[in-house]
Amino acid sequence: MTVLRCLGSTRPWRSLWYLGVGAVGALPMLALVKWVLKTNTPIGYLTGVVLIVMVNVLLSAPLAAMERRRLKVIDRRSGSRAPLGKNRLWRELGYAVAFTAVIAVLDFLVVIVALSVLIVPLSPLLEFVLDLGSIVNLDDGPVPSPIVVLVGIALMPVAAYLISMVARTQAAFARRLLTEPDTGLADRVAELTRSRTRLVDAFEAERKRIERDLHDGAQQRLVALTMTLGIAELDLAGLGGEGPRLVSKARAEAECVLAELRELIRGIHPQVLTDRGVEAAVAEIADRCPIPVEVHLDLPRASSAVEAVAYFAVSEALTNVVKHSHAERVDVTGVFAPGTAVVTVRDDGVGGANPANGTGLQGLADRVAVVGGRLTLSSPPGGPTELRVELPWACA
Template sequence: MISQPSADRRASANAGPPAAAPLNCRQALTLGPRLLLTSGWPWRSLGYLACGGAVVFLVMAAAMNGLIYVDTLPDYAQLMVVVVLAAALGMPVAAAERLRLRLVDTECVGNPHVAPDAPGLKAWLWLRIGEAATWREFSYAIALTAVLPLIDFGGVLLVGSVVILIAAPFLEPFVDLGPLIVFGYWHISTPLDRVVVVLVGLVLLPAAGYLVTALAAGRAAFVRLLLAPRESEVVARVQELTRSRIRLADAFEAERKRIERDLHDGAQQRLVGLIMTLGIVEHGLVEERSDRAVLVAKARREAEGVLADLRELIRGIHPQLLTDRGVPAAVAEIADRSPVPVHVDITLAERLVSAVETVAYFAVKEALTNVVKHSGARTAWVTGRREGDRLVLCVGDDGVGGARPEDGRGLQGLADRVAVVGGRLKLLSPSGGPTELVVELPWRTPDSA
């Protein structure tokens, strides 16, 4: 016996996915009347307009407090003081408005300002004066005291009037409100008049909810227009973050080179001298059949092992061959030391910048390490060409394939390293092989002028 789905299940299956919840009051206006008026968006819009009036009151109080001391100045001087006050209040008011916007817009508005490169008040002031965002915030501070209060107080007054229409007939027996006059001439005196007034208020309440939400949506759009980061500012910030990341990578790479140089010229040379000294002592004791000769020979072999480990460590930090001869020679050295035969074909007419060379070298090294550990390949290959303004490296093998970035084989870390200089990684690894890892790197970084 085959069971049939119930009518409720069929209905839910045919209903399709539920509609996405609105992210702001503008999207909420597209909902049906029942959904909008039973949601929290009209209340959030009313709260947004009401606290907007509070912000206007605080700004006006601060401005008037500053003008008390300059009322004896000439008119032009007072105008200059007003401009300075608006400029001084623009940034904190804008920050408060961006925060307050979350009442009617769940999408966070970022800070359009960038951090100064140099410390100190002077650098900060010069940067802020030159930013377009500062002058947009100044314009908003002017609008906040001249135009926006009409929207804020108008919306609050509208809802307040409707609430009074509904509540006043019920409060009159308990509170002496005086004669109730509606629309300028309608005197509310009989119970029928009170019922009619309440019905009028209830009819106007949905319209007031729509209108308040629309006013809040318009005000929020105006805030985003002036106080949100522009696309050009976002692009500039991304570019600055990219340059900053490259500078950090360059500083890290310079430190790696310094450590490699210190180990190569310091500890390694001292170990070589120690091995030579032990070799001389061992040669002098070659005729002896004593424990001293055995211990010296053992100490020499241990020192040679430490030297080999140190050279491998130096090569892992930053190989000297990469600094001296570039990527093709350094990759050829990796291939020579690989237990899997590797064919190298890298043709570069000129040297890359240091940061890109380092990323290219370690990308190939990590890829070949994965070939040895995970692929089960018999052969591998590395190719490299310049294509336009990019270096394209390909590391392939004839192994089992099936590699994925989330397998924990270092591919995600490799992708992060490549992304530092603005490169990208592409992995082609069908089950059964072959596997190809394509690394694309910029020929020049933004800071390599």
């Protein structure tokens, strides 16, 4: 959180309240220490040490419970965390010792300083209303009221930010020592991850089934129909009437349908991707692209789901380049490091690509996220545009 955002929020006031509650605990401990010092006897020192140890032991559990509730004032994330499980007694005792020895005293000092800073700009008004003498004095005498007000106002933002930082640090220490992540939430996250993986696997299995049915069923029948019409066209050659012309037209229509079906199958999952991997599949779509595309991919084979995401990322990027970028050149690169592959598509077009303007890039980002990857886009006005996809890449 930046300084300006901190000062413009309720955090400084919540932090002051958080530290103020802790400062109350310093008063009994400071009184006990003062009593021990005033006795100035070995028995008094021993008695003071025993009392302090007993206080820490007796108050460790209730103090930890109070601190967990107090954390919600400054750290709202504590609502998603649970009390300690193992080693609970020792960790609560350790926090009690830290609180009584350091934290409470630090809270007391910070609250005193904060209240002093708040009183400084109000001192001229307090002096007038309560008929007091000068509240702010130096060795040379009272400080003029305008200077007091200006100095106080200048110190307030600094004090507010420092109070917030102290409270935030103290809350982080208490959260680390007294709480642990909510296991129920962790279990739900793990189950969501597993369910997402199952959905991806089910989608991949259904995709393969549709591709197989189209390839081995409808496509083969269209090929047979085209061949039959071709033979019929040859047999009817030279005959009069509309028969030869209609057969020729039917054969041409069948060839067009076959071409469209092959393009549909290629869009679902190209066979070359299954047989030869991402490099060959990307090289094929680069050859069909009307814009010159340089392909430099060095990726080993991986799972079919991840390879499909990499392929469709490049395919979607090239489609967007052709439609919107007015580019003259595209570079597709892919590098592999153990466990990760990075695929980059860069063009020299006009730039200005924005995922919010359409569903293509957003859908691609969602598809990348499903397999645990990350998509980043850099497209300043005037170009160049760079699409970068990082994917978990376990070699097959």
